[in-house]
Amino acid sequence: MPNLSDEELVAACLAGRESAWAALVERFSPRVRGLALRLCRDPRDAEEAVQEALIQVSRDLSKWKPIAPLEAWIVTITVRTAQKVDARAARTAKGVESLDRPLPDGGTRELRDRNAATDPAAAAAQGDLSARIKAAIAELPPKPRAVMELRQEGLSTKEIATALGIPAGTVRVHASRGAVELRQALGDLAQARRQTKL
Structure with a gap:
């Protein structure tokens, strides 16, 4: 079945x-998983987003129209699902008051700090440039983060607009704001690069 067109496969x-x-699933799950991992701050949330996105694809497959590529339709579902899952996880994390909650027996349960892996300072301490950039992107507000991640995936402005359900002009605004915030967050890197070129 790998040789079937999108229409035949549907x-x-x-x-x-x-x-x-x-x-x-075999054809599109790598793209779905990659997007979810980029858009969700926690890999467990990304896996949840993958499952929810594929469930929605199976539920709504009859609604797909061949005028748009199947991949673009699935990307749109994945982006929206990943954003919902990530927002839900962020709301849940805000409700956690302590990382060491006392248990009824007097012990403690250490909870994972969702921001530890996305802290630009922590990533810099590890000396990993790639991790630092990813961490800075993860700290962006949701819309600019989604736009920046989708740009990294190679989507055009029009494709991003369709996936996020916003006008192309708004995509450009979010991309610009995201770039400004990244420059600010990674300013010391740019300064260090300029000094090494001197």
């Missing part, structure tokens, strides 16, 4: 062929 899925659904 038709086979809608006809109830399990092998078609497996082929669809």
